[in-house]
Amino acid sequence: MPFGPASLLGVERFAEESEAPLELIPGDDDTKKEQMIRAVYKQVLGNAYVMDSERQVIAESQFKLGEISVRELVRRIAKSDLYRTRFFDNCARYRFIELAFRHLLGRAPVDFNEMRDHAERLDSKGYNADIDSFLDSNDYQNTFGEWTVPYQRGWKTESCGTMQEFTWCFQLLRGNSSSSLKGDLAGNSSKLGGAAYQNRPIAVVPPSSLEATGWSFRPAPNLQNAPTRLGVGAGDQGMTYRVEVTAYSANNLRRISRYTRSNRVYYVPFDKLSEQFKRIHREGGKIASITPVT
CATH class of the missing domain: 3.30.1490 (Dna Ligase; domain 1)
Structure with missing residues (x-):
């Protein structure tokens, strides 16, 4: 169940999207498939704008013809130069890992060990192997399977989840009025920062209010609220x-x-x-x- 009104926590958009996950059903027409393609781009690229020249037209065509599943379409986009140049080449290592969790699994990392595993895999096996580890995981298969478009799910309370993961998800979800990077105040830097290394929860606060205490406000080091x-x-x-x-x-x-x-x-x-x-x-x-x- 949701933890309080989504609008008060700054995740109203995700509440609306996760209530009716998009799943491809045999017999769905091209209109439904086009809708799902748009939803995959929106999820995997963190709501970023995609130009026609950047779209993965071959993968889209194969999906429409039934040659690949939704999961494989997600894999093609995540391994594309479009995704790699935006979120891997131009981001700090752990910022990329945070975003990959958000984009591909729809949640925050459980703890720093989970993030470190991906960092070590990137060093030892490379980028494509790390993307595969997200999409071939039991977590992805059990949650989305082959035919459901991934969606944000970590902001809801779940059985067997931890308070740490629950609070971390709010750091990764909010502040993206434009996209995961362009509209996020953290930019290319890690949002979890020291909390990840120390494996500690982060306080969940409401969006900015008249008291200037919300998550989107960053106090100036020398000028208080100025x-x-x-x-x-x-x-x-x-x-x-x-x-x-x-x-x-x-x-x-x-x-x-x-x-x-x-x-x-x-x-x-x-x-x-x-x-x-x-x-x-x-x-x-x-x-x-x-x-x-x-």
Whole structure:
């Protein structure tokens, strides 16, 4: 059963998707198969955008003809240059392993030993062998089998699961409004970090709120919340909104290193939101949350 309302935990999208897993049934037409192909790309690539030139057209054609199963389609995409260049070549080792668990098994690692096994396999047997180890595992077969599209499942409480794995899944699932990397504040770095090495749970907190304590807010090391008031006291044109910005880059200011990162909180009238958004994006910031001020 779900652990509380999914919307309060920041996993509402996954709650909707996992309620009705997509399974190929004999007799399904090409429309259903196209739907499943799109779902496989969405799951395996972490909601990233895929251009037509990047699609695995041969594997898609074989799937539509019934020559390969859903599991084999997942395998082809996970072994493709499309997946490898995005999540293996450009990510830290353990970040790739975190993402592979999320994309292929729909859950977080159980513990650091499980992550280390994959790291050692990558070193000894290579990338393709590690991908096979995910898809040929009993975990994958027992959960998804040959014909079900993988989906996110670790955020729900399960029998024989651990509290550690349960809390880790929230670190890997949330913060992906765009994709596993582009819309995630962790980027190419490991999200579990020291918690993985120490095999300890991570507190599950709600999404960012007015108190700036949510998972998407990263406190600045020297400036605490560094609030900046802008346009407080909106008139009849609309409400005032609290715009929380993280990973803020001051790369447009002289005498400030382009690597400087800090956070800001802006209070902006509705009619000034568009202008403020443009300024934030121009200066390299990422909007973590937008909430009305009541």
